Amino acid sequence: MTAPTTFSVALAxxxxxxxxxxxxxxxxxxxxxxxxxxxLGAGKTAAARAMIRYLxxxxxxxxxxxxFTLAQTYDLPPFPLIHADLYRVNDPLELEELxxxxxxxxxxxxxxxxxxxxxxxxxxxxDIALSHRSALGSTARAAEITGYGKAGAQVARLKALRQFLxxxxxxxxxxxxxxxxxxxxxxxxxxxxxxxxxxxxxxRRPDGPAIYDGRSYSxxxxxxxxxxxxxxxxxxxxxxxxxxxxxxxxxxxxxFLITEDFGSAGFVEGDPARPIAERYEAATDxxxxxxxxALPEILPLAPQLSYAIPTFDTEALLVEVGLMLExxxxxxxxxxxxxxxxxxxxxxxDLLSKPVSSARTWLLRDFHSPNLIWLEQRPGIAKVGVIxxxxxxxGPAAYDLVSLLxxxxxxxxxxxxxxxxxxxxxxRRASDDKFDPVGFAELYAIMxxxxxxxxxxxxxxxxxxxxxxxxxxxxxxIWTYLTRSLAHPALARAREWYSAHVPAPVP
Numbered sequence: 001m002t003a004p005t006t007f008s009v010a011l012a013x014x015x016x017x018x019x020x021x022x023x024x025x026x027x028x029x030x031x032x033x034x035x036x037x038x039x040l041g042a043g044k045t046a047a048a049r050a051m052i053r054y055l056x057x058x059x060x061x062x063x064x065x066x067x068f069t070l071a072q073t074y075d076l077p078p079f080p081l082i083h084a085d086l087y088r089v090n091d092p093l094e095l096e097e098l099x100x101x102x103x104x105x106x107x108x109x110x111x112x113x114x115x116x117x118x119x120x121x122x123x124x125x126x127d128i129a130l131s132h133r134s135a136l137g138s139t140a141r142a143a144e145i146t147g148y149g150k151a152g153a154q155v156a157r158l159k160a161l162r163q164f165l166x167x168x169x170x171x172x173x174x175x176x177x178x179x180x181x182x183x184x185x186x187x188x189x190x191x192x193x194x195x196x197x198x199x200x201x202x203x204r205r206p207d208g209p210a211i212y213d214g215r216s217y218s219x220x221x222x223x224x225x226x227x228x229x230x231x232x233x234x235x236x237x238x239x240x241x242x243x244x245x246x247x248x249x250x251x252x253x254x255x256f257l258i259t260e261d262f263g264s265a266g267f268v269e270g271d272p273a274r275p276i277a278e279r280y281e282a283a284t285d286x287x288x289x290x291x292x293x294a295l296p297e298i299l300p301l302a303p304q305l306s307y308a309i310p311t312f313d314t315e316a317l318l319v320e321v322g323l324m325l326e327x328x329x330x331x332x333x334x335x336x337x338x339x340x341x342x343x344x345x346x347x348x349x350d351l352l353s354k355p356v357s358s359a360r361t362w363l364l365r366d367f368h369s370p371n372l373i374w375l376e377q378r379p380g381i382a383k384v385g386v387i388x389x390x391x392x393x394x395g396p397a398a399y400d401l402v403s404l405l406x407x408x409x410x411x412x413x414x415x416x417x418x419x420x421x422x423x424x425x426x427x428r429r430a431s432d433d434k435f436d437p438v439g440f441a442e443l444y445a446i447m448x449x450x451x452x453x454x455x456x457x458x459x460x461x462x463x464x465x466x467x468x469x470x471x472x473x474x475x476x477x478i479w480t481y482l483t484r485s486l487a488h489p490a491l492a493r494a495r496e497w498y499s500a501h502v503p504a505p506v507p
Contacts, residue, residue: 005152006144007159013139017043018050020143022175023161024126025054026186026201027154030079030106033122035114038130043141044112047128048083051110055081057177066112071098073107078180081108086116095120106467124149157203157254164256165190168249170199189261197248202227202255202390212319220319222310223391227255230390232299232307233362234259240293242286243375243385252302262373262385273410279374279384280412283367283404284420286381288427291361291397312363312395314349314356321348321450323457324502331460332503340501347497351490352450355396355443364389367400368407398443402451406481408474414484441488448485449494452478456505475505 011017028034034051036044049063055076066072066085074081084100095101101120103109114121126147133140147155165171173190178198180186186201205218205225212220224230231252237244245259267279301307325336325344336344366388373385401424405417421444428435455478459471486495 002149002152005147005155005159007155009143009145009162010133010136011043011141011143012136014043014046014050016172017047017141017143018054019171019173019175020162021047021051022054022177022188023165024145024158025051025177026188026199027157027161028108028126030108032151032154033103033109033111033125035111035121035125035127036130037112037114037127039132042130042132044130045085047130047143048110048112052076052081052083054175054177071100077177079106079108080104081110083110083112085112087113089113089116092117092120122149124151126151126155160251160254161201161256164249164251164254165199168258170197170258175199190258196261198245198259198261200227200230200255200257200259202230202257204255213315217319221316222312222393226252227257227390228252228301228307229309229392231257232301233309233364233389233392235301236296236299236362237386237389240290241382242290243378243382244389245385245387262375262387265374265376267369267372267374268410273369275369275407275410275412275416276374277416279372280404280416280420281423282381283372283384284401284424285427286384286386287367287397287400287404288424289381292428292431295362297394309362310393311360312356312393312399314352316393317352317356317450318345318348320454321457323461324453326457327460327464328456329502331464332505334501334503336501343497347494348450351446351494355398355446355450358396358439358443360394361397363393363395363397363399365391365393365400365403367403368409369404370409396443396447398440398447399451402444402448406448406452406484408455408478411477442490445485445488445491449482449491452482452485456482472505476507479505 009020011020024034036047038044045065052063052074053059053061055078056074057077063083064072066083067087070086070088071082071084074083082100082104084098089095092101095117103122114127126145129144129146131142133142145155145158147153162171170190170192173192176189176191178187178189184203184205188199190197190199205223208216208218210216218225227250231247231250234244234247238246245262247257247259249258250256267276267283268274269276298306298308325341329336364386367386371386371388373387375383375385401421405412405420425437425440428440429437456475459475459478462468462471485491486498
């Protein structure tokens with residue numbers, strides 16, 4: 001059995017307790033159990049209240065003590081949470097009646113007075129034991145935080161985070177929760193009198209099963225496995241005058257960063273969201289400016305440390321489109337045969353021969369509205385703030401333009417897409433008389449078909465494997481983009497194959 005992981009924190013007041021609970025909230029997820037122990041008045045409910053309010057993003061949320069109700073459930077933005085108080089529990093069997101044994105799946109549990117039912121506690125849990133420190137003041141507390149079982153790694157990471165914040169001078173900063181993304185990363189704003197910055201928690205990506213020629217999916221398609229690519233690409237973009245966040249503090253080994261905060265002015269407006277044409281034009285101009293530069297393939301990262309940008313090669317692109325076979329088709333009740341799989345791979349290997357042999361540039365890879373911030377006070381294309389590029393690779397320029405103009409999360413009208421595609425081509429031709437518009441349009445159609453095929457599979461996987469059905473609502477839009485790209489003459493064979501074997505998504 002693994003020994004528990006423990007460390008202690010001195011908490012001068014309730015605000016310090018709130019900071020600790022916000023830091024812990026950055027590292028937990030559905031299924032985690034946190035117990036709060038200590039004498040009456042030690043601050044257990046105050047600690048629970050602080051975490052709930054942080055996760056809610058609302059300091060005014062009413063969080064009563066559950067002493068009499070015994071359990072209270074909160075439907076919070078990142079996940080549901082149950083706040084329980086076992087003080088009046090006399091028999092662990094009572095927990096079944098309360099819906100606490102077993103604990104609900106997919107829910108974070110905050111449990112006060114866990115010692116009243118120790119046999120009902122899971123082996124993997126975090127315990128926070130609070131105690132008075134009256135010698136330091138009436139509001140002072142000490143917290144001993146212990147991680148049991150698998151939660152030991154979370155407690156070790158919490159300790160490292162606290163050390164990072166202390167070294168950077170942000171221990172006393174106010175924390176504000178930020179929405180996460182589909183990755184393992186999480187974010188918070190740190191607010192001090194001298195301004196606001198962003199804390200990024202980017203743990204090393206866990207390797208999945210080695211099912212792609214002995215590699216995990218992330219390794220096979222060159223997804224960033226730690227924070228180093230983000231730091232390297234950010235530096236490369238900033239050095240060339242593009243707006244990527246400045247890195248204020250970094251721990252490359254643990255994956256903690258404190259970065260410049262670009263704010264929250266986006267590239268869409270209205271409900272349902274629609275593109276702001278002026279801002280999409282600026283983003284298009286940014287890509288044209290980036291793609292006409294001669295860009296290095298190796299970037300400095302730290303003294304005597306560099307980062308080589310991986311190449312988006314044929315095998316990586318094939319693994320991505322293969323998600324359609326693995327996840328989308330079975331989800332639509334169309335399990336592919338071995339012969340169909342072979343046809344699909346052969347077709348795509350042939351289609352990809354042109355993109356992989358074309359000129360290579362930096363692909364930021366997720367260059368679309370959720371990852372772009374409008375910086376009104378900056379000049380020209382510097383108004384476009386880019387915040388998500390850690391998965392950057394070397395490949396055909398058309399890929400990022402597809403990401404932008406065929407936004408997976410909102411409808412980009414076809415007229416606007418064509419206008420911006422024309423704008424990009426004109427900008428490239430103005431700086432390079434050898435730029436081939438017809439050839440680029442073909443590459444654009446191929447990369448559109450590749451990306452949208454992958455997204456159909458990705459969103460089916462997020463639903464079936466990860467329990468995130470909300471992504472399915474984007475599939476009809478992606479299907480529209482895919483159909484649009486398959487209309488290009490260069491994709492005639494693919495158009496026939498998809499028509500015969502790939503059912504449309506459910507509206």
